[in-house]
Amino acid sequence: MIKTALILILAACAAGFQYDTCNRLFTKKGWTCNDDNLCWYGCLRGKCWSQCNGAGAIEWDGPAGTCNTRYHLNTNIEWCWLTGHVTCTSNSDCEAVRDNKCQGTCSV
Numbered sequence: 001m002i003k004t005a006l007i008l009i010l011a012a013c014a015a016g017f018q019y020d021t022c023n024r025l026f027t028k029k030g031w032t033c034n035d036d037n038l039c040w041y042g043c044l045r046g047k048c049w050s051q052c053n054g055a056g057a058i059e060w061d062g063p064a065g066t067c068n069t070r071y072h073l074n075t076n077i078e079w080c081w082l083t084g085h086v087t088c089t090s091n092s093d094c095e096a097v098r099d100n101k102c103q104g105t106c107s108v
Contacts, residue, residue, distance in 0.1 A: 019062050022051070023069045026077060032091040034098050039067035040077060041098045046087050048094035052106035054078040073108050080106045 022033035022040050031040040039051040053060055056071030056078055071078075080102035088094050 019066070019069070021069070022067065023072065023077065025072055025075065030091075032094075032098075037066050037099065038062070038069050039098075040079075041082070041094055042091040043088035043094050046089070048082045048084070048086050048088055048097050048100075049079050050082050050098060050100075050102070051077045052080045052102055054106035054108075076108045078106050078108055080104055 019038070021035070022031075022038050026040055029040070031042045033039075034041055034050070041048065041050040043049075051067045053068050053071075055073070056068035060066075060068040060071065062069065081104060082094070082097050082100045083103045084097035084100045086094060086097050
């Protein structure tokens with residue numbers, strides 16, 4: 001009985017973490033986590049990009065406007081270029097546009 005209760009408590013705690021931070025699978029990629037919307041973002045080839053929900057939106061039950069913190073396709077996230085014509089050389093250069101909308105489609 002106690003063992004079952006402990007397992008249920010641990011499962012509930014683990015499920016709650018999915019809405020606390022960006023997808024933990026990608027923490028070692030060097031990207032920056034937007035704590036406001038749980039999306040990874042960064043600088044690539046002089047342009048700012050952000051994680052987005054394409055196919056991952058189908059099974060995402062998190063708060064509206066947040067990125068899926070579980071979904072990945074063969075360890076790749078869905079992403080898009082961000083609007084706001086900011087040139088960048090590092091992830092920190094994209095902080096001002098990290099909440100902007102996608103410029104084009106969300107893809108892998």
